[in-house]
Amino acid sequence: MSFLKVVDSRGNPIPSRAIESAYEGAATGRRMNTWGLSSSGPNTNLFSSLRSLRSRSRTLIRNNPLTDGAVGTWAANVIGSGISPRWILNDKELKKEIQELWNDWVDEADYSGICSFYGQQVLGSRALLDAGEFLGRMITLDPSEGLSVPFQVQLLEADHLDETYNTIADNGNEVRMGIELDKTTGRRAAYWLFKEHPGEAFISSRYTTDRVRVPVEDIVHVFDPLRIGQMRGRPGLTSIIVRLHEIDQYDDAELVRKKTAALFGGFIIDNPQVYANG
Numbered sequence: 001m002s003f004l005k006v007v008d009s010r011g012n013p014i015p016s017r018a019i020e021s022a023y024e025g026a027a028t029g030r031r032m033n034t035w036g037l038s039s040s041g042p043n044t045n046l047f048s049s050l051r052s053l054r055s056r057s058r059t060l061i062r063n064n065p066l067t068d069g070a071v072g073t074w075a076a077n078v079i080g081s082g083i084s085p086r087w088i089l090n091d092k093e094l095k096k097e098i099q100e101l102w103n104d105w106v107d108e109a110d111y112s113g114i115c116s117f118y119g120q121q122v123l124g125s126r127a128l129l130d131a132g133e134f135l136g137r138m139i140t141l142d143p144s145e146g147l148s149v150p151f152q153v154q155l156l157e158a159d160h161l162d163e164t165y166n167t168i169a170d171n172g173n174e175v176r177m178g179i180e181l182d183k184t185t186g187r188r189a190a191y192w193l194f195k196e197h198p199g200e201a202f203i204s205s206r207y208t209t210d211r212v213r214v215p216v217e218d219i220v221h222v223f224d225p226l227r228i229g230q231m232r233g234r235p236g237l238t239s240i241i242v243r244l245h246e247i248d249q250y251d252d253a254e255l256v257r258k259k260t261a262a263l264f265g266g267f268i269i270d271n272p273q274v275y276a277n278g
Contacts, residue, residue: 042227047177050132050163050232056245057130057237064248067237075125082106082118104148111139111154120155124222131158133223133233135191137214160193161221163232165211177232179221180213188216 025032038045060067085102089095109117120136127134135156143150161178173180173189180190192211223233237244 042230043177043232046230046232046234047163050234053235053238053241054131054158056241057235060237060241060244060248061130064244066247067244071126071129074129075122078125079118079121082116083121084118101148105151108147108149109153111137111152117153120153123155127155127157128222128224128233129236131233132235132238133158133221135161135193136220136222138218138220156193157197158233159198161191161232162194162198162211165192169213179231188221190215191219191221 028037061071062068084106087095087098089098106117110120115123124134124136135158137154137156139152139154141147141150141152163177165175165178167175169175169180171183173183175181175192178192179188180192181187182189191214193214195210195212198209224236226234
């Protein structure tokens with residue numbers, strides 16, 4: 001059996017020790033032996049960790065006031081009073097009519113009827129931190145419903161798109177992490193979504209195992225891709241989850257310590273001898 005030998009420009013062999021230590025960050029000695037050696041692809045890492053990352057991010061937001069405040073502040077800074085379009089038109093009358101139509105639609109945009117379109121923007125920005133992604137389903141309605149524009153947006157949490165759903169669809173397309181890929185082009189063809197949020201605990205939750213195939217043109221999948229080929233979003237709090245949890249535990253322990261110390265008391269008396277003699 002032959003092995004590849006590394007030599008210099010004169011053909012002299014280079015000691016393996018010199019090669020191994022060329023970059024300290026790639027060293028495999030005692031200090032770095034087991035740290036950061038995974039070469040997994042972007043989706044393999046998410047596949048095994050996404051559900052736990054989402055759950056822990058949401059737990060921090062629910063229970064840690066610092067995290068909750070930071071998420072609220074971040075969303076307020078990103079969205080402000082709402083991100084809106086600016087119409088580049090020379091016709092002032094047409095521009096005015098379009099702006100009025102936009103203002104009317106903003107209040108009708110939410111398919112659930114809860115938020116304005118600007119409120120949906122805030123919800124979406126928060127979702128990028130707690131889940132790393134969210135889905136917007138584009139729904140065209142019948143004009144008879146009386147909306148200013150027969151079109152609404154339904155926001156869906158990332159949980160509707162099951163990252164553990166990997167199969168081959170009836171049409172031969174591969175489904176990866178709930179996303180169907182065209183077998184010819186490799187592009188996204190559809191999303192397989194739970195009818196209801198899988199984490200709900202109501203009577204209708206018995207339908208949460210049913211999936212619906214939604215064509216890609218009806219879905220806007222919003223996330224921040226951090227690696228080439230990444231298919232799902234990573235929660236924005238991912239890199240600080242452990243640190244925030246440890247800080248939270250430390251604050252609790254320090255508070256308990258100070259409360260316990262405050263329970264200790266003493267007595268100051270004028271004539272200790274009287275009390276000593278009973």
